[in-house]
Amino acid sequence: MADLKQRSLEEVKGLSVEEAAEIMRQAGIVGAGGGGFPTYFKYMRPLPHLIVNATESEPGYWGDKLLHKEYLEEFLLVFEAMKAIFGFEQISLGVHEKDRGWFAEYQEHSADGVYDVRYVPNTYALGEEKTLVKHSTESRVPRFVDNPDGTRRPGMPPDVGKIVNNTESLLNVYNALFLGKPLTTKFFTVYGAEVDTKVYEVPIGASVSEVLGIAGLDVENSGHLTVLDGGPYLHDMAIAELGKGDAYVRRMTNSLFVIPEGRQGKEYAEIETECPEEGIVSLVGEVSGVNVPLGGGLLTPATPLVSEGDEVEYEQKIGEPVDQGFSVGVWASLGGEISSLENGIVAISGGAIPQEEAEAEAEPSMAGGSQPRGEAEPFQEAGSSGGSK
Amino acid sequence: MAYVITETCIGTKNTACVTACPVDCIYDAGEHFIINPAECIDCSMCMPQCPVEAIYPGDEVPEYLQEYATKAAEFDYSGIAPGVEIN
Numbered sequence: 110m111a112d113l114k115q116r117s118l119e120e121v122k123g124l125s126v127e128e129a130a131e132i133m134r135q136a137g138i139v140g141a142g143g144g145g146f147p148t149y150f151k152y153m154r155p156l157p158h159l160i161v162n163a164t165e166s167e168p169g170y171w172g173d174k175l176l177h178k179e180y181l182e183e184f185l186l187v188f189e190a191m192k193a194i195f196g197f198e199q200i201s202l203g204v205h206e207k208d209r210g211w212f213a214e215y216q217e218h219s220a221d222g223v224y225d226v227r228y229v230p231n232t233y234a235l236g237e238e239k240t241l242v243k244h245s246t247e248s249r250v251p252r253f254v255d256n257p258d259g260t261r262r263p264g265m266p267p268d269v270g271k272i273v274n275n276t277e278s279l280l281n282v283y284n285a286l287f288l289g290k291p292l293t294t295k296f297f298t299v300y301g302a303e304v305d306t307k308v309y310e311v312p313i314g315a316s317v318s319e320v321l322g323i324a325g326l327d328v329e330n331s332g333h334l335t336v337l338d339g340g341p342y343l344h345d346m347a348i349a350e351l352g353k354g355d356a357y358v359r360r361m362t363n364s365l366f367v368i369p370e371g372r373q374g375k376e377y378a379e380i381e382t383e384c385p386e387e388g389i390v391s392l393v394g395e396v397s398g399v400n401v402p403l404g405g406g407l408l409t410p411a412t413p414l415v416s417e418g419d420e421v422e423y424e425q426k427i428g429e430p431v432d433q434g435f436s437v438g439v440w441a442s443l444g445g446e447i448s449s450l451e452n453g454i455v456a457i458s459g460g461a462i463p464q465e466e467a468e469a470e471a472e473p474s475m476a477g478g479s480q481p482r483g484e485a486e487p488f489q490e491a492g493s494s495g496g497s498k
Numbered sequence: 499m500a501y502v503i504t505e506t507c508i509g510t511k512n513t514a515c516v517t518a519c520p521v522d523c524i525y526d527a528g529e530h531f532i533i534n535p536a537e538c539i540d541c542s543m544c545m546p547q548c549p550v551e552a553i554y555p556g557d558e559v560p561e562y563l564q565e566y567a568t569k570a571a572e573f574d575y576s577g578i579a580p581g582v583e584i585n
Contacts, residue, residue: 232539232540233540234539234540234541235520235539235541235543237541237542237543239542239545240540240541240542243555249555249558252545252546252551252553252554252555252558253546253551261551263545263546264546342520342521342539342541343520375520375521375522378521
């Protein structure tokens with residue numbers, strides 16, 4: 110049975126491929142690294158080799174490293190379980206050379222033979238799957254392959270028997286298989302201008318402005334700052350001028366990167382950040398409301414199980430996956446009242462701050478407006494002084 | 499090991515690779531685009547974008563296309579800006 114419930118290691122190891130994939134689907138797990146590809150689909154056709162991507166994909170990130178540090182036992186258990194369920198001949202942890210010390214415990218535990226650790230050059234960037242395969246194995250993902258219908262498509266790791274999965278996605282698999290816990294949160298790094306580097310666990314759909322307020326920014330008086338959802342290289346614009354408009358934490362958000370308005374993310378490619386001393390800070394139950402998408406990206410929207418005005422509990426199922434395309438279960442990332450259900454977004458008001466206030470924050474304000482701040486100073490010396498290349 | 503743009507770019511010059519490149523290391527070399535190997539971070543984002551399959555990982559360039567790798571290595575990038583020239 111593919112119920113979400115607590116299971117022992119032996120029970121998890123006894124799951125069939127189909128059952129385990131269905132649990133991932135119901136739990137709502139999608140690739141947390143940025144692609145958002147539904148995780149269950151990767152495992153429906155088992156392949157010989159699982160490579161877990163433990164390299165941070167952008168300069169300045171700490172999320173994956175902290176997850177590996179704080180959840181060592183969980184990763185060891187899920188490696189063992191995945192090997193049994195999916196029959197992997199090999200599981201490998203892909204780690205940057207520079208992080209050998211950080212992953213020393215994983216190297217020690219690999220002596221048990223369940224998995225190995227493979228070190229890739231520090232130059233490997235952006236978490237790109239094909240490049241990780243190239244650096245960590247003898248295999249080469251073909252550039253392009255023929256489809257049965259005669260068309261061509263870019264090669265993918267499964268073409269050479271590899272499944273590449275992101276660190277956080279795999280932790281979410283652990284949560285679903287062992288704890289019966291669905292996906293309701295996202296781990297990411299907050300860093301950049303005027304904020305201390307932090308790693309948060311945040312309810313999916315939380316307001317970016319609210320998170321940055323918790324991180325210490327004076328949101329309403331920060332129109333000179335831009336917020337990127339992503340890192341210096343790859344990102345989406347979250348908020349062009351902080352305090353005007355808002356954005357929401359996505360299942361693929363890996364960072365909120367704050368830069369002076371008018372600058373480009375890639376100007377900070379050399380940024381170096383300090384690991385946050387306090388580790389991962391959870392904001393579960395700490396935000397006033399969430400906007401949880403039923404679909405989006407590659408996902409066909411789930412069928413809503415709730416209506417406006419309903420009260421929901423944290424981790425209550427609010428969307429049932431459909432059979433069409435890729436679709437996953439959707440779960441409440443906050444307990445509270447369904448304040449709206451429009452355009453495939455389930456808004457839940459949790460009460461810490463009235464919804465009106467959250468909405469008012471999201472409206473463009475009259476003050477602080479559109480003056481360009483071309484003279485904004487770079488916020489980090491690392492870029493200019495770090496002549497390490 | 500930088501990526502290399504080869505022969506089939508000539509006559510095509512689709513700009514999808516230029517858009518995909520996160521570090522702006524793809525330049526207009528006249529009849530084809532060219533990747534500056536000193537700036538390429540080996541991320542592969544450009545490769546699947548190319549509709550004519552012109553882009554190879556540096557260590558997989560076929561022998562008969564090696565001249566493009568040599569040209570990319572020796573090209574003078576100093577006088578041109580990355581990206582697409584707007585005429």
